[in-house]
Amino acid sequence: MKLELRGISKAFGSFYANKDIDLVVDNAQIHCLLGENGAGKSTLMNVLYGLYQPTEGQILIDDKPVQFSGPGDAMAAGIGMVHQHFMLIPVFTVAENIALGAEATKAGGVLDLQVTRKKIREISDRYGFDVDPDAIVEDLPVGVQQRVEIIKALVREAKVLILDEPTAVLTPQETDELLDIMRQLKANGTSIVFISHKLREVRAVSDVITVVRRGLVIDSVAPETSTTDLANLMVGRAVQLNLNKEAATPGAASLVVRDVSVVNAAGTTTLDHVSFEIHQGEILAVAGVQGNGQTELTEAILGTQPVTAGSIKLDGLELVGKSVKQVLRAGVGFVPEDRSVHGLVTQFSIEENLILDLYDRKPFGKGISMNLDAMKKNATKQIADFDVRTDNALNPASSLSGGNQQKVVMARELSRDLKLFIASQPTRGVDVGSIEFLHRRIVAERDKGTPVMIVSTELDEVMELADRIAVLYKGKINGIVPGNTSREVLGLMMAGVSQADAISQADHVKADAEPVEAQPVPAQAPQVTHKPKHSTTAEGDAQ
Amino acid sequence: MTTTTSAALQPSISLLPSKKTPIVLSVIALITLISFGFLGSSQAANFSLSTNTDAFKIPDLVFPGMATNIVFGVLLLAVAGYSWWLRSKGRTLPTYAVVLCAVLFVLGFLIWVVSGANINSISLASLLAGAVVLAVPLVFGSLSGVLCERAGVVNIAIEGQLLGGAFTAAIVASITKNAFAGLIAAGIAGALVSLVLALFAIKYLVNQIIVGVVLNVLVSGITGFLFTTVMQEDPELFNSPAHLPVIAIPGLSAIPVLGPILFKQSVIGYLMYLAVFLVWFGLFKTRWGLRVRAVGEHPKAADTLGIKVNATRFWNVTLGGIIAGIGGSFFTLVAIDSFTKEISGGRGFIALAAVIFGRWNPIGAFAAALLFGFADNLQVILTIIGTPVPSQFMAMMPYLVTIFAVAGLVGRSRGPAAAGEPYVKE
Numbered sequence: 031m032k033l034e035l036r037g038i039s040k041a042f043g044s045f046y047a048n049k050d051i052d053l054v055v056d057n058a059q060i061h062c063l064l065g066e067n068g069a070g071k072s073t074l075m076n077v078l079y080g081l082y083q084p085t086e087g088q089i090l091i092d093d094k095p096v097q098f099s100g101p102g103d104a105m106a107a108g109i110g111m112v113h114q115h116f117m118l119i120p121v122f123t124v125a126e127n128i129a130l131g132a133e134a135t136k137a138g139g140v141l142d143l144q145v146t147r148k149k150i151r152e153i154s155d156r157y158g159f160d161v162d163p164d165a166i167v168e169d170l171p172v173g174v175q176q177r178v179e180i181i182k183a184l185v186r187e188a189k190v191l192i193l194d195e196p197t198a199v200l201t202p203q204e205t206d207e208l209l210d211i212m213r214q215l216k217a218n219g220t221s222i223v224f225i226s227h228k229l230r231e232v233r234a235v236s237d238v239i240t241v242v243r244r245g246l247v248i249d250s251v252a253p254e255t256s257t258t259d260l261a262n263l264m265v266g267r268a269v270q271l272n273l274n275k276e277a278a279t280p281g282a283a284s285l286v287v288r289d290v291s292v293v294n295a296a297g298t299t300t301l302d303h304v305s306f307e308i309h310q311g312e313i314l315a316v317a318g319v320q321g322n323g324q325t326e327l328t329e330a331i332l333g334t335q336p337v338t339a340g341s342i343k344l345d346g347l348e349l350v351g352k353s354v355k356q357v358l359r360a361g362v363g364f365v366p367e368d369r370s371v372h373g374l375v376t377q378f379s380i381e382e383n384l385i386l387d388l389y390d391r392k393p394f395g396k397g398i399s400m401n402l403d404a405m406k407k408n409a410t411k412q413i414a415d416f417d418v419r420t421d422n423a424l425n426p427a428s429s430l431s432g433g434n435q436q437k438v439v440m441a442r443e444l445s446r447d448l449k450l451f452i453a454s455q456p457t458r459g460v461d462v463g464s465i466e467f468l469h470r471r472i473v474a475e476r477d478k479g480t481p482v483m484i485v486s487t488e489l490d491e492v493m494e495l496a497d498r499i500a501v502l503y504k505g506k507i508n509g510i511v512p513g514n515t516s517r518e519v520l521g522l523m524m525a526g527v528s529q530a531d532a533i534s535q536a537d538h539v540k541a542d543a544e545p546v547e548a549q550p551v552p553a554q555a556p557q558v559t560h561k562p563k564h565s566t567t568a569e570g571d572a573q
Numbered sequence: 574m575t576t577t578t579s580a581a582l583q584p585s586i587s588l589l590p591s592k593k594t595p596i597v598l599s600v601i602a603l604i605t606l607i608s609f610g611f612l613g614s615s616q617a618a619n620f621s622l623s624t625n626t627d628a629f630k631i632p633d634l635v636f637p638g639m640a641t642n643i644v645f646g647v648l649l650l651a652v653a654g655y656s657w658w659l660r661s662k663g664r665t666l667p668t669y670a671v672v673l674c675a676v677l678f679v680l681g682f683l684i685w686v687v688s689g690a691n692i693n694s695i696s697l698a699s700l701l702a703g704a705v706v707l708a709v710p711l712v713f714g715s716l717s718g719v720l721c722e723r724a725g726v727v728n729i730a731i732e733g734q735l736l737g738g739a740f741t742a743a744i745v746a747s748i749t750k751n752a753f754a755g756l757i758a759a760g761i762a763g764a765l766v767s768l769v770l771a772l773f774a775i776k777y778l779v780n781q782i783i784v785g786v787v788l789n790v791l792v793s794g795i796t797g798f799l800f801t802t803v804m805q806e807d808p809e810l811f812n813s814p815a816h817l818p819v820i821a822i823p824g825l826s827a828i829p830v831l832g833p834i835l836f837k838q839s840v841i842g843y844l845m846y847l848a849v850f851l852v853w854f855g856l857f858k859t860r861w862g863l864r865v866r867a868v869g870e871h872p873k874a875a876d877t878l879g880i881k882v883n884a885t886r887f888w889n890v891t892l893g894g895i896i897a898g899i900g901g902s903f904f905t906l907v908a909i910d911s912f913t914k915e916i917s918g919g920r921g922f923i924a925l926a927a928v929i930f931g932r933w934n935p936i937g938a939f940a941a942a943l944l945f946g947f948a949d950n951l952q953v954i955l956t957i958i959g960t961p962v963p964s965q966f967m968a969m970m971p972y973l974v975t976i977f978a979v980a981g982l983v984g985r986s987r988g989p990a991a992a993g994e995p996y997v998k999e
Contacts, residue, residue, distance in 0.1 A: 081877070081998075102879025117874035119867050120990070130867050131878030133860040140859050 031092060031108055031189035031221060032057055033078075038087035040070075040077050047073040049245045051087070055190060055221050060212060062224045062232045062253075064264055065242035067432065067459045071225045072114065074242070075192050078223075079111045080104035102131075110183025111192040116175050120168035125150060127167055128182050146185075153181050157214055172319070173204040180211065184220075191215065192223045197231055201319050202489060202521030209235045227264070228490075229257045265462045273466075275473045278497040281310035284481040285331075285450050290340030290350075292326045292505075300326040302505040303340070308450070308481040313472070315484040315496030315513075319524055323505040324485045325367060328454050331483075332364050333357045344450055358387055361449030365439050365456055367485070369432075373439040376428035380420060381409040383427045384442050412441040417467065433464030440468060444475060451475050454485040469495060489520060590665045598653035598666075601678045606646025609685035615639045618687035619694035628827035634697070638688025645681040649674055683951075691959035700954055701947070702833040705842070706908070708946025710735055710917070712845050713900020714924025715931065715938035716852050717763075717893035722933055723856060724889035725869040725882075725991040729785025730770050732921025733792035734894050737762040738901025740796040743912035744804070746814035752906050755814055756841070756899060759906075763898020764891050766792060771890040775883050778995040789921070797914050804912060812911045817841060819907075839907045841899065848896060853935040865889055869989035872996040882996045897921075926975045933988050941978065948974040 035053040039046060047070045055061045063071045076082045078089060080098030088095050091107055098104045104111075118127050125146045134145035147163040154161045159177045167175060176196060183191050193212070197205045212222055212235055226232050232239055233253050241248040241263045248263055262268055285308040292301040301323045308314045316324055329335035331342055333354045342349040349357055358364070366372035374383050385394050385405055393404040409423040416437040420430060427435055436456070443451070453472060457465040472495060476482045486492050492499055496513040501523040509529035511519070518536035523529060618641075620634040652674055656666040687695055714731040721728035741762035746755025766788055773779040804812040817839045825836040835846075856862035865885060867875040872882045904916045923945050930944075931937030948971040956964045 079877075100879060101877045105879065111877070113877070117871070117877045119871045119874055121870060122863075122867070126863060130863060130875070131880055133863060135860050138859070139861055141863060 033190050034090040036088045038077060039085045040073055040082055041085045046245050051247050053240060055223055057221055058216050058219045059237045060216055060222045060224055060235055062236035062239045063242055064232050064239050066227055066264055066461045069242045070245040071242055072194055075194055079109060105186050108189035110186060110188025112179040112196055114195040116179055118167045118175055118178060123164050123166055124161055124178050125163040128185055132186060149185050150181055153184050157211060172199045190221045194225045197228060199320060201524045203525050229260050273469055273494055278312045280312040283307040284310045284345055286343045288341045290330055290342060291338045292330055292335055293338045300505050304507055306500050306507060306510060308483055310481050311476055311479045312497040313476050313482040313484055313495050315492040315499050316502055317492045317499050317520060317524060318502035320487045322502045324502055328452055328485055363443035363448045363451040365443055365453035367454035369435050369439050374427045374435060377426055379424045380427055380438055381405050381423040383438055384409050384412050416441040433460040436460050440471060448480050451480050452483045457491060489517060589663055590660050594666055595653060595656040595660055598656055598674055602646055602649035602653045605642055605649050605678060605681045609681050610639055610642035610646045613639050613642055613685045614689040616688045616693050618684045620697045622697050623829045624698055627829045631829050636684045638684055641684050642681050645677050649677060686955055686960040689961045695954055695958060698830050700950060703950040704947035705834050707949045708942045709842055709845050709903045710900045710920050711924045711927055711942035711945055712939050714897050714921050715927040715942050716848055716935055717897035718925055718928035719933055719935050719938055720889050720893040722989055722992045723869045724865050724886045725872060725989060726774055726886050726890050727781045727993040728893060729782055730766055730788040731897050731924050732917055733789040734763040734766045734897035735901035735917040735921045736796055737766050737792045738898030739904040739916050740912055742902030743814045743905035744811055746906060747811050750815050752815040752817045755906055756902050759898045759902030760895040763894040767890045767894025771887045775886050781993050800914055814905050817906045841903045841907055849935050849939045869991055872991050923975055926979045930978045945971055945975060
């Protein structure tokens with residue numbers, strides 16, 4: 031099936047999220063949409079999937095114009111979508127989720143899940159998915175949930191599959207498996223629109239790469255294009271991908287975490303005897319797939335998460351049992367993972383947000399009154415220092431872009447004298463230009479001698495910043511490795527393989543361990559994952 | 574892949590289970606042993622199981638007050654001790670044992686009050702049958718709640734729907750002299766209350782709790798106003814509704830204990846059993862139910878699959894209103910002769926508690942409503958036989974049961990994830 035978008039524009043009020051987009055996806059093609067967060071990729075796909083109505087333009091399938099008034103129409107036309115945030119009902123079984131909206135029924139509307147189970151098994155066998163139709167979705171690992179989403183589209187006989195940032199939640203190994211599944215789907219005649227901002231994956235799997243920036247199609251290029259060129263196209267100016275930071279000169283151990291365990295209200299152990307230390311002047315990055323205890327670890331240090339057992343000492347001062355205010359006063363700077371919820375009061379002005387944790391301290395607070403002049407001066411200085419793009423410090427924080435919001439949070443936290451700096455997902459949803467800037471500030475803080483802890487699920491970021499890397503897996507530290515450890519080893523460790531095994535396995539798979547940048551992308555990538563069990567029949571079934 | 578990623582997180586930290594269960598068990602064991610046993614009356618408590626119309630007789634149950642409760646107390650202490658021991662091993666008492674303890678405690682309490690009362694005998698058969706009768710409006714109300722919340726709309730207006738149904742049934746059945754006309758009118762009245770809820774909650778995105786509360790006050794005000802201005806002017810014409818007869822199924826209704834509960838009901842009573850089954854079957858076994866639950870859990874996901882979220886919610890809220898309205902008609906068409914102000918007396922809120930206690934499941938809500946009906950009826954009967962406990966305390970019992978049931982026993986039960994959140998397409 032050939033899919034064509036012709037002159038698609040989508041406006042929200044006076045703002046154009048997409049402007050005059052032309053895009054052709056050929057039969058059995060993996061077409062990548064590359065662009066930064068907020069470039070308009072997802073909006074475009076929601077238009078294609080019938081969730082939004084285009085302001086202008088046409089969608090053509092096999093050269094015939096079509097119109098979608100809702101996702102139902104798009105599905106009927108053979109378009110399936112795997113959303114970035116899965117559209118699965120957590121408390122339903124896999125079969126119920128897949129049946130939903132296209133249920134097989136017996137007389138009187140009584141559900142017949144047996145039909146659905148059979149279809150799931152067929153597809154599952156064909157692609158080697160290994161999905162149990164009767165498992166409850168919320169109990170499944172994210173990677174499997176994603177396969178459920180793919181099955182959902184395939185059951186509805188999707189000929190074009192839209193994958194919206196599918197790798198954001200996956201381990202590197204799961205990512206490789208997904209890329210493999212995409213190749214199989216393509217071999218079976220399914221076209222794929224692959225939305226991503228991760229250059230490595232895009233180059234590994236795409237047939238064509240279309241770069242989108244600020245709602246416009248910038249260019250369509252071949253996958254052989256170099257990462258640097260792709261990054262430049264994506265951002266619109268020359269980007270330096272490497273930070274080239276100086277080697278760390280670590281001092282004495284400053285933060286000492288010993289046997290910290292956290293059991294949450296539901297009785298689940300989210301941190302299990304975690305021990306590590308961070309030295310002055312070094313960056314320790316905590317790597318791991320989301321949901322392996324990172325959030326709990328940072329919150330345990332800050333004091334918003336009750337610690338069940340263990341001790342956290344900062345320069346000899348015990349932090350466990352202290353109030354959040356005491357911890358902050360002890361010199362901890364904290365950038366939470368979700369800036370718009372926990373980092374900012376978005377309705378407050380930028381000026382106010384810049385002193386959220388300093389409001390009662392001199393020079394900002396005095397008795398019951400606040401010193402508005404000092405606030406204004408502070409805002410002017412911080413906005414200049416951190417290059418926050420705004421025309422007025424009294425604008426609400428919600429008026430800022432993601433990157434600028436993050437700069438405000440960072441500016442506030444770094445404006446105090448710190449004994450420890452913690453940043454969780456410091457550049458999530460931030461444009462590439464700001465990432466570079468924020469990374470430099472983090473390294474600068476390290477160079478001042480502050481111990482820094484970075485929590486990130488982005489392996490690129492971890493490898494970029496870290497002097498040492500601690501890998502969290504299921505609430506345990508699965509090893510602390512040097513900052514230059516290879517992506518393969520880290521990926522395996524994030525999936526729970528022990529450090530020693532990870533190193534030997536990574537060597538086994540890749541005879542030559544090469545830096546990521548120079549990684550050649552073979553047409554048929556080495557098979558890390560299982561082959562389809564019935565690859566011959568799968569070929570026969572191809573449409 | 575050679576890795577295993579699916580193993581669940583194993584709690585390797587030695588963390589003992591909560592002390593809640595052993596403490597509660599110890600307390601009720603001591604109450605049973607000391608208050609009910611040693612300090613109780615030594616007279617025998619007499620429980621009759623049969624009535625005169627039954628097909629065959631079951632002998633009365635007779636318990637010597639003090640002795641029985643001392644035995645119960647010792648038994649409960651033993652179980653409490655066992656649960657402390659289990660806790661020290663990091664295990665918890667199985668649920669059936671907890672339920673058994675609760676039953677022993679309630680029985681012990683019954684024996685204690687009855688043996689200490691002026692009349693040392695109560696009819697267990699009529700206690701249970703009366704409990705079901707009192708539970709009827711609660712069951713209908715809670716089914717309404719289940720239908721709405723499963724679709725993602727919190728329905729605080731159950732009280733208003735019951736009251737509206739009761740009033741409309743009374744006035745229509747009085748004017749037409751036809752109880753069935755009253756029944757249908759009650760359903761329509763409930764639906765009208767629901768329409769207002771649906772309109773504001775779904776279309777205008779007003780906070781659902783606030784709309785619900787306001788609706789309750791509104792219905793209370795309107796029915797109260799019409800009661801004084803219309804009904805009391807001419808009670809003969811406007812407030813003497815025809816009643817629905819109690820239909821006893823010959824033979825079956827003569828079975829002791831169960832007969833009156835299952836086979837000697839008004840039309841509304843039989844409708845209740847039918848409604849519980851249909852709502853349960855519909856929600857969990859049909860395509861309709863799957864879609865409704867999807868809308869209540871994750872409306873956006875349902876939307877991406879082409880399910881019309883707000884239409885589904887609208888129809889569910891309307892259906893809920895019809896059911897609650899019919900439940901309300903029970904007050905004026907079956908239970909009581911005529912309409913009075915605030916006749917529903919807060920039962921809509923108890924029904925709401927039954928929804929939660931029943932974990933948003935029609936059958937669970939039915940069981941919870943029965944429990945509340947039981948507490949309600951027990952209070953009535955115990956007041957009649959004259960117990961050592963002041964009647965004011967007895968009157969509190971249904972509400973105490975509600976609070977303990979919802980707060981203590983349910984724990985962290987989880988409702989539909991999107992209940993209370995309006996769905997807006999971006």
